[in-house]
Amino acid sequence: MAALLGVANLTKRFRGLTALENVNFSVEQGEIVGLIGPNGAGKTTCLNIITGYLKATAGRVIFQDSDVTNLEPHKTARHGIVRTFQQTSVFLNLSVEENVKTGSYLQIRTGLAQAVLRRPAYWRDWASAAGGVDEILARIGLQDHRHTLATNLAYGNLRRLGIAVALAARPRLLLLDEPAAGMTPTEAGGLMALIQKLRSDGITVLVVEHNMKVIMGICDRIVVLEHGRKIAEGDAHSIRHNPEVISGYLGTRVKV
Amino acid sequence: MKRWKQLIGLATVLLLTSLPFAIQEPYFLRVIILFGIYAIYALALDFLIGFLGEVSFGHAAFLGIGAYATGILVERYQFSYWAAAPVALGLAGATGFVVGFATLRLRGVHFAILTLASSEILRLVALNWQEFTHGSMGLSVADPSVPLLGQGRSFTPATYYYFVFFILVLVFRLLARLVASPVGNSMVAIRENHSLAAAVGIPIFKVKLMAFVISGVIAAMAGVAYAPFVGIIGPDLLGSGYSALGLLMVIVGGKGTLYGALVGAFVFSIITEMFRFANELRMMAFAVFLLASLVLNPGGIVSLLFRAWERLTRARTGVVAEAQEK
Numbered sequence: 001m002a003a004l005l006g007v008a009n010l011t012k013r014f015r016g017l018t019a020l021e022n023v024n025f026s027v028e029q030g031e032i033v034g035l036i037g038p039n040g041a042g043k044t045t046c047l048n049i050i051t052g053y054l055k056a057t058a059g060r061v062i063f064q065d066s067d068v069t070n071l072e073p074h075k076t077a078r079h080g081i082v083r084t085f086q087q088t089s090v091f092l093n094l095s096v097e098e099n100v101k102t103g104s105y106l107q108i109r110t111g112l113a114q115a116v117l118r119r120p121a122y123w124r125d126w127a128s129a130a131g132g133v134d135e136i137l138a139r140i141g142l143q144d145h146r147h148t149l150a151t152n153l154a155y156g157n158l159r160r161l162g163i164a165v166a167l168a169a170r171p172r173l174l175l176l177d178e179p180a181a182g183m184t185p186t187e188a189g190g191l192m193a194l195i196q197k198l199r200s201d202g203i204t205v206l207v208v209e210h211n212m213k214v215i216m217g218i219c220d221r222i223v224v225l226e227h228g229r230k231i232a233e234g235d236a237h238s239i240r241h242n243p244e245v246i247s248g249y250l251g252t253r254v255k256v
Numbered sequence: 257m258k259r260w261k262q263l264i265g266l267a268t269v270l271l272l273t274s275l276p277f278a279i280q281e282p283y284f285l286r287v288i289i290l291f292g293i294y295a296i297y298a299l300a301l302d303f304l305i306g307f308l309g310e311v312s313f314g315h316a317a318f319l320g321i322g323a324y325a326t327g328i329l330v331e332r333y334q335f336s337y338w339a340a341a342p343v344a345l346g347l348a349g350a351t352g353f354v355v356g357f358a359t360l361r362l363r364g365v366h367f368a369i370l371t372l373a374s375s376e377i378l379r380l381v382a383l384n385w386q387e388f389t390h391g392s393m394g395l396s397v398a399d400p401s402v403p404l405l406g407q408g409r410s411f412t413p414a415t416y417y418y419f420v421f422f423i424l425v426l427v428f429r430l431l432a433r434l435v436a437s438p439v440g441n442s443m444v445a446i447r448e449n450h451s452l453a454a455a456v457g458i459p460i461f462k463v464k465l466m467a468f469v470i471s472g473v474i475a476a477m478a479g480v481a482y483a484p485f486v487g488i489i490g491p492d493l494l495g496s497g498y499s500a501l502g503l504l505m506v507i508v509g510g511k512g513t514l515y516g517a518l519v520g521a522f523v524f525s526i527i528t529e530m531f532r533f534a535n536e537l538r539m540m541a542f543a544v545f546l547l548a549s550l551v552l553n554p555g556g557i558v559s560l561l562f563r564a565w566e567r568l569t570r571a572r573t574g575v576v577a578e579a580q581e582k
Binding site for chain 1: 430433434437438439440441442444445448449451452453454455456457458459460466
């Protein structure tokens, strides 16, 4: 069986600068894959190309046997590839509930005419959307903050809400861009548990992260980028002992 | 709460229907009709600015297209007003589609400048295409005849009043439903976080284009009603003055609530008329008031009203809770 996501010979040049060069890797259904590397290695560029926020200079992105290279972001989302963002991955001025409801846009089949006429199907759609919201809030542990404005949430909860918004879009592949950035060790621990729970619910995860405790703790496989090239790939143990990775990124004597 | 809302709605309808009987002075009635037309226009803009978060600096173009298309069809092509109106709205929708298609991929300032330029082009067309528009002389538009009552019965101020407020109520209900629906949700999502909206599958360009066309058609409705009501229209109707008026109504009233647009229209029609005795002083005082309201209360007048209402209802529920405790 082919991989869920296949990235083949992906290259991205910004004028003179080569951000990615001939990067190849794949993500199998049900895996948690980590994408790591020093700042400027091309991790976020890679996410941006997979999700359509940047156009690849060369190479392809294959998802579930269909070519999704350079599709617009909302179209990759329709294929089931949903991402979060490093900075704000929520709608700050909306409540927690509204955030998740907005995330479930693809689940609601309400067009203009429906919105104005409000036939029974409209209310059925609304009700099923509301049910989906309940389920996701419970899954992510934010049900007590339902009516809180996102901007008033504690930092850890704000990051969790970012994941909840993405989950509402029913991803098959969830791309997380530094989900643990700025988290306390306790919050990071909660995040690891959450990501593992998502996997057991059938969601495949590709995560970009600098927190090695998180990466080593949850990833089945790790892809290491440096200066736009893949320098290593393997499980946590082999990455931790890979001399090239140690000299390029981790530094000597990692203890995790 | 629901009972209260119904009562308020019923009271509003009764008040609105009886108003022309209560007001004997035709001048007052005209000011109130003007309020209605402004309100339709302001609602169209609030839909765009308050919900989608894109500021159009050329929305008067739609007002003007509605008015001019109606006027020209009636004068040159002997259309009846009732046949001309839908054609004018269709034309406004088509213009909205073309202008939106060309400009909506740009955001913020770029979009604003392009809308300004588009409306300026249309104003110059209206000014110079004398054969159709009579240029700066203005195009006169006759009162429409009352439908179904045969020819010869033209609109009176009272008919204009019912006509305009019928459109206003209809437009308000329509927009209220839209903004409460997933369509409105996706517009707000685009306003709040453009990239994230795309990430969860919202087709940004399509939603923006749709909102722009709807907003344009509604602004044109205001123009269609305005043309015969004032009787003569000039190229200024498409100019930056009327575009700015629309923006001011939305921002002073409070954006993103629909109610704010009504409040803004009220301020710029009825309240400005009330202070007419002050002449030039009026506009100066008004400018000061405007600046002060923007600096001190960026949420607009409607945010004050909402806060007062909240305090009122909270006080009430507080009393009820106390009574239940006893």
